[in-house]
Amino acid sequence: MTAVFDDSVLQAVLRHMNSDHTGDNVLIARAFSPIPDVIAATMTTFDGEAGQWHVVTAEAGEEVIRIPWPGGTITERAEVRREIVALYDAACARLGVEPRPHS
Numbered sequence: 335m336t337a338v339f340d341d342s343v344l345q346a347v348l349r350h351m352n353s354d355h356t357g358d359n360v361l362i363a364r365a366f367s368p369i370p371d372v373i374a375a376t377m378t379t380f381d382g383e384a385g386q387w388h389v390v391t392a393e394a395g396e397e398v399i400r401i402p403w404p405g406g407t408i409t410e411r412a413e414v415r416r417e418i419v420a421l422y423d424a425a426c427a428r429l430g431v432e433p434r435p436h437s
Contacts, residue, residue, distance in 0.1 A: 337382025337409040344379060347414055351377040358422050363389045365425035366401045380414065382407050385421070 339347075351359060362385075363375035371392035379386045384400040391397075403417040404424055419436055426433040 337407070339381065339411065339414070343411050343414075347380065347411075347418075348377055351418070358418075358425075359387060361429065361431065362401065362421050362425045363387050363399065365428040366421070367397075367399050369395065369397050369399070382409055385418065 359375040359377055360372060363372045367387075367389055369389060369391055372389045373392050374390040375387045377385060378388050378398065382403075384402045386398060386400045389397050389399055401421060404420040405413075405417055408414065408417055423433050425431075
């Protein structure tokens with residue numbers, strides 16, 4: 335069964351991603367979305383299997399995409415950060431972008 339995170343965890347992570355990492359959301363969506371020309375992305379939810387983003391394309395198309403966690407299924411809040419960082423690093427590698435250091 336897929337792990338479901340409580341609302342306080344969901345809201346904290348989503349607030350952080352959508353306030354402090356808007357560019358990372360777009361980078362991740364561009365790298366892993368089957369939809370071309372992503373120009374905006376907002377993380378909308380996540381569970382133990384994947385993160386979910388609402389994406390907007392250059393032609394004003396909108397879709398929701400799910401991107402599986404690179405390390406597999408997660409169950410703990412601390413693992414969410416690890417997997418989002420792994421997605422970011424993998425997105426940078428896929429798109430040929432130099433990743434920034436992680437603190």
